[in-house]
Amino acid sequence: MKKRQKWKRNLMVMTAMTGLGFSVFNPDFSTSASAAGQPDLPLPKAESFSIVQLEVPNQNAKDKLLELGIDLTHRASENNGVFEVDAVVTPTEIAMLKTFGIKVKDTLITEKQWNARTAERQTALQQESGLTASEDSLKVLRANHYTNQSETFLYIEAKSTAGASASTALTATWTENGVEKSATLSRKVDAGEYLYHYLEVPVSAIPASVKLESSLGGTASSAVTEWLGADKPGNPQTHYVKDFVDHYMDPTELYERAEKLAEEFPDLVDIIEMPNKTNGYRRLAQAQIGSTQATSVVVTSKAWGHEGGNDISVEFKDPKSNDSSLKINVEGKKVLVTLATDSSGLITSTAKQVVDAINADSSASALITANTYRGNAGTGTVSSAAATLTDGLKAPASISRDPFTVKAIRIGKHRDGSKPGVLGYAQEHAREWVTPLVTIETAERLLRNYAHDGETKRLVDNLDIFLVPSVNPDGAHYTFYDYNMQRKNMTNYCAPAQSDPGSRNSWGVDINRNHSVGSAFDGFIGASTTNCTSGTYAGPAETSEPEAKNLVWLADKNPNIKFAMNIHSYGGYFMWSPGAYDANRTTLPRPSAGEEAFYWAASDTILNEIQDYRGTVILPSRTGPVPDVLYSAAGNSADYLWYEKGIYAWDFEVGADLWNKETQQWQAVGFQPSFEEGHEEAMEFANGLIGMFKVAYNQSKDHQRPTSQAVPGSGKFTGPVDVTFKTSEPATIYYTLDGSRPTFESAKINLSGVREDAEALKIDKTTTLKWFAVDAAGNIEKNYNPISKEKNNYNSVTLTIK
Numbered sequence: 001m002k003k004r005q006k007w008k009r010n011l012m013v014m015t016a017m018t019g020l021g022f023s024v025f026n027p028d029f030s031t032s033a034s035a036a037g038q039p040d041l042p043l044p045k046a047e048s049f050s051i052v053q054l055e056v057p058n059q060n061a062k063d064k065l066l067e068l069g070i071d072l073t074h075r076a077s078e079n080n081g082v083f084e085v086d087a088v089v090t091p092t093e094i095a096m097l098k099t100f101g102i103k104v105k106d107t108l109i110t111e112k113q114w115n116a117r118t119a120e121r122q123t124a125l126q127q128e129s130g131l132t133a134s135e136d137s138l139k140v141l142r143a144n145h146y147t148n149q150s151e152t153f154l155y156i157e158a159k160s161t162a163g164a165s166a167s168t169a170l171t172a173t174w175t176e177n178g179v180e181k182s183a184t185l186s187r188k189v190d191a192g193e194y195l196y197h198y199l200e201v202p203v204s205a206i207p208a209s210v211k212l213e214s215s216l217g218g219t220a221s222s223a224v225t226e227w228l229g230a231d232k233p234g235n236p237q238t239h240y241v242k243d244f245v246d247h248y249m250d251p252t253e254l255y256e257r258a259e260k261l262a263e264e265f266p267d268l269v270d271i272i273e274m275p276n277k278t279n280g281y282r283r284l285a286q287a288q289i290g291s292t293q294a295t296s297v298v299v300t301s302k303a304w305g306h307e308g309g310n311d312i313s314v315e316f317k318d319p320k321s322n323d324s325s326l327k328i329n330v331e332g333k334k335v336l337v338t339l340a341t342d343s344s345g346l347i348t349s350t351a352k353q354v355v356d357a358i359n360a361d362s363s364a365s366a367l368i369t370a371n372t373y374r375g376n377a378g379t380g381t382v383s384s385a386a387a388t389l390t391d392g393l394k395a396p397a398s399i400s401r402d403p404f405t406v407k408a409i410r411i412g413k414h415r416d417g418s419k420p421g422v423l424g425y426a427q428e429h430a431r432e433w434v435t436p437l438v439t440i441e442t443a444e445r446l447l448r449n450y451a452h453d454g455e456t457k458r459l460v461d462n463l464d465i466f467l468v469p470s471v472n473p474d475g476a477h478y479t480f481y482d483y484n485m486q487r488k489n490m491t492n493y494c495a496p497a498q499s500d501p502g503s504r505n506s507w508g509v510d511i512n513r514n515h516s517v518g519s520a521f522d523g524f525i526g527a528s529t530t531n532c533t534s535g536t537y538a539g540p541a542e543t544s545e546p547e548a549k550n551l552v553w554l555a556d557k558n559p560n561i562k563f564a565m566n567i568h569s570y571g572g573y574f575m576w577s578p579g580a581y582d583a584n585r586t587t588l589p590r591p592s593a594g595e596e597a598f599y600w601a602a603s604d605t606i607l608n609e610i611q612d613y614r615g616t617v618i619l620p621s622r623t624g625p626v627p628d629v630l631y632s633a634a635g636n637s638a639d640y641l642w643y644e645k646g647i648y649a650w651d652f653e654v655g656a657d658l659w660n661k662e663t664q665q666w667q668a669v670g671f672q673p674s675f676e677e678g679h680e681e682a683m684e685f686a687n688g689l690i691g692m693f694k695v696a697y698n699q700s701k702d703h704q705r706p707t708s709q710a711v712p713g714s715g716k717f718t719g720p721v722d723v724t725f726k727t728s729e730p731a732t733i734y735y736t737l738d739g740s741r742p743t744f745e746s747a748k749i750n751l752s753g754v755r756e757d758a759e760a761l762k763i764d765k766t767t768t769l770k771w772f773a774v775d776a777a778g779n780i781e782k783n784y785n786p787i788s789k790e791k792n793n794y795n796s797v798t799l800t801i802k
């Protein structure tokens with residue numbers, strides 16, 4: 001009996017650990033697979049993570065970085081062959097990267113700062129729910145005057161944060177010819193849902209402004225502008241409403257908001273439910289029992305945690321008798337493992353023996369599966385212990401654990417496919433909290449300005465607008481409630497050996513690496529097909545994930561979509577295809593010179609809109625095809641849309657660096673800046689997204705055929721000649737040099753090099769050059785028909801070389 005005292009009989013309850021982001025780099029991972037005879041190792045400690053700026057000295061090190069699947073952010077730059085990129089890493093990873101010559105230049109954001117954002121959001125949410133009880137805040141939606149044949153009216157629409165309560169009353173006050181007047185607003189409720197308060201009243205003189213006061217103390221005021229006045233010359237737009245987001249929203253909130261908009265604006269909005277439900281914000285329940293690698297047993301429930309897995313408990317019991325044998329008993333949801341002992345009563349059961357016994361017992365294996373720790377031989381003797389399994393999920397019960405239906409908000413006066421489609425989609429990467437706000441702010445602006453803003457009305461009347469606020473809702477819920485840094489979805493494709501609770505934050509598929517064009521499965525760089533815990537794990541196959549399938553479905557179902565914006569954060573980038581290159585640094589085919597020119601021209605419109613909000617400049621060094629300004633991203637969704645669907649597809653990286661006057665340096669804003677900054681980013685990139693709608697609108701109205709000219713044209717030359725083309729607008733030139741009729745199959749004028757102008761054709765013998773130009777809207781020069789052979793009204797010049 002005395003001897004037994006040597007064994008520390010601690011009752012261990014090990015539940016989910018945080019940290020350990022990229023356990024594949026953890027040295028413990030490889031050594032733990034050691035066979036019997038090697039010394040037992042302690043369990044790896046959970047590590048904190050941070051965003052650091054890495055200095056990558058050369059191309060080899062850069063390739064290594066991409067190959068290792070380090071969790072890179074989207075902020076990168078290259079100077080004289082030295083690549084600098086922000087990455088989310090643990091101290092173990094930093095040590096490993098050093099061995100490849102990669103250094104940490106700067107620590108930008110720590111885990112502590114990230115956690116502060118979660119706390120900030122909780123405070124905002126609490127304040128908001130508290131508002132309905134004691135006080136409210138008011139927003140004037142519109143304050144207009146209009147005059148008909150016989151009377152002038154004042155019309156006011158306002159919204160109270162406490163408007164859901166019928167007891168909240170709003171009073172408007174204004175002045176007519178020096179006399180103060182006031183009136184109470186009516187409450188607009190539809191199908192039990194509060195929409196807004198409103199008032200229409202005849203006035204003897206037009207008031208300059210109106211003041212609102214609520215019974216709960218909220219106040220607001222607004223200038224009174226003329227209804228339908230914005231389009232009249234000399235009557236500038238004065239009542240464009242914006243600013244509809246006041247805290248970071250999780251996907252449950254986002255989609256509730258979307259549904260409310262559809263209820264409020266039934267004539268302008270449809271909600272599209274996409275057919276591929278996500279796997280759900282749910283996990284199997286687990287426990288890890290044991291204090292070292294060789295003595296640990298990992299048990300995983302068969303049922304999801306919330307469907308019974310969390311009720312399961314496991315106990316390893318010392319029988320306190322000699323020569324006892326290993327036995328399994330199951331009572332209800334409790335698995336009792338009675339451990340084997342030797343002739344002196346010492347426990348002899350090893351982790352491996354316990355694992356095998358549990359898995360062999362039909363009652364126990366109906367509830368759980370057991371494994372040794374990360375493939376360890378499990379030769380260590382286990383101790384008595386007990387644990388309750390848990391899925392470790394911390395979101396409140398109001399966040400559904402069921403598969404999630406991702407939705408698109410479809411906005412337009414004509415939502416029947418007859419108008420050009422435009423698509424904005426956000427939060428493929430869960431931790432990018434600002435990105436969904438861009439889509440919600442955009443939706444609100446389109447709907448709430450529609451009635452009185454001419455430009456908005458033009459866009460909504462002439463376009464078919466699709467907005468997907470959160471492509472990856474499961475991962476997003478996880479980032480709000482469990483692990484700030486979650487990038488991927490929540491689906492675990494790791495083998496049981498890598499599925500202990502310590503690696504739970506590294507599971508999942510990178511949705512922006514799961515698509516089928518230029519994918520890692522086809523040998524493109526920037527994603528992993530083999531490492532299930534890599535930050536850029538591409539999944540088990542192309543388009544394996546429901547989140548990726550939904551985008552494909554949306555594009556298939558709506559062939560009218562011509563433009564798309566894939567919204568990410570951070571770094572302040574504006575990019576387009578190609579988005580990936582292979583091991584030889586050969587990119588996917590580059591757009592033609594004409595398409596590239598169109599991308600740049602559109603950039604000008606979109607980036608100007610962004611700048612209009614608070615002066616943010618998206619730098620020229622961060623504008624262009626993805627591999628020219630960032631890094632290869634195999635299997636990204638924008639490439640899919642461009643190459644498979646012919647959609648002009650851009651990527652936004654919201655969150656441009658801020659200039660720090662004190663340090664005279666650009667400063668990274670991170671994935672989850674303070675809401676004050678996040679709000680500004682949402683506002684300016686909503687400007688940018690609406691800028692893309694303007695590009696789409698202008699293109700839809702472009703019926704002008706391009707014209708083109710070869711320089712030089714026909715003539716006699718004494719030596720080789722470089723021929724270039726001038727076009728009246730961005731247009732693709734299709735040409736032949738052999739005298740044949742030019743078609744869409746003919747060669748195109750491409751760029752002469754990365755970030756260079758269109759190529760010149762070198763003509764060194766007498767040649768007849770035949771060509772035609774096509775603009776981005778599909779207008780063909782001179783109405784030439786490259787398909788039918790009826791007319792040969794293409795361009796032609798002959799260069800005679802002597």
Ligand SMILES: [Zn+2]
Binds near residue numbers: 074428429432568569
């Ligand atoms: Zn991203």
